[in-house]
Amino acid sequence: MSDDQIKLYDIQKNELPPDRRYRFRTLQVFKCRVCGALTNEVRRGGRFGASLVCECPNSSEPWHYDLAAKVEWLGKPHPKSYKAELRSEIDEERAANALKIKNNVVGPADVSQTLDFHWIAIKLFGD
Ligand SMILES: [Zn+2]
Numbered sequence: 001m002s003d004d005q006i007k008l009y010d011i012q013k014n015e016l017p018p019d020r021r022y023r024f025r026t027l028q029v030f031k032c033r034v035c036g037a038l039t040n041e042v043r044r045g046g047r048f049g050a051s052l053v054c055e056c057p058n059s060s061e062p063w064h065y066d067l068a069a070k071v072e073w074l075g076k077p078h079p080k081s082y083k084a085e086l087r088s089e090i091d092e093e094r095a096a097n098a099l100k101i102k103n104n105v106v107g108p109a110d111v112s113q114t115l116d117f118h119w120i121a122i123k124l125f126g127d
Contacts, residue, residue, distance in 0.1 A: 006107035008040065011052065020044075025106055028113045032056040034068045035094065038114070039104040054117050057104035063097050 008027040009015040017024050023043045030039050037058050045053035058064045067090065074086050105111075 008107045008109060011042075012113065025109070027110050028115055029105055029109050029111050030054045030117045031114050032058070033116050034071050035064060035097065035101050037101050037103050038111075040106065040109045041104055056117075057102050058100070061100065063093070063100065067093050067097070 006025055007017075008025050009017060010027040012028060023041060026040045026042055028040065030042075031037070032039070034056060035058055037056050039054065039057050041057075042052045042054045045051050056064065059068075070086060070090050070093070074083065074090065078086070
């Protein structure tokens with residue numbers, strides 16, 4: 001199947017593959033809050049597969065673990081000066097790893113509908 005023939009599911013409209021497929025592609029694009037990578041691949045997760053899980057295509061890389069830990073640590077309360085220092089460390093690390101960041105977007109996804117996610121984005125249906 002060529003790239004533009006692939007079926008993309010619009011999760012804003014709660015569209016899902018009718019065949020209970022485990023992994024599929026979405027019209028929406030997810031942007032990793034750790035490294036900035038883009039992906040439109042999601043899988044079913046949670047109880048009864050009722051939620052969607054999105055993982056960064058780089059999440060198994062050692063540099064991504066380190067960066068994720070810092071991004072998470074930045075979200076905790078810290079003195080202002082420490083936060084600023086940590087933030088610039090994160091920026092430097094992102095820049096140093098910029099060439100290693102792989103995106104995973106397939107098909108004519110709609111980049112104007114880019115959603116942020118951190119580690120894993122879970123969308124519950126029926127909410
Ligand atoms: Zn990432």
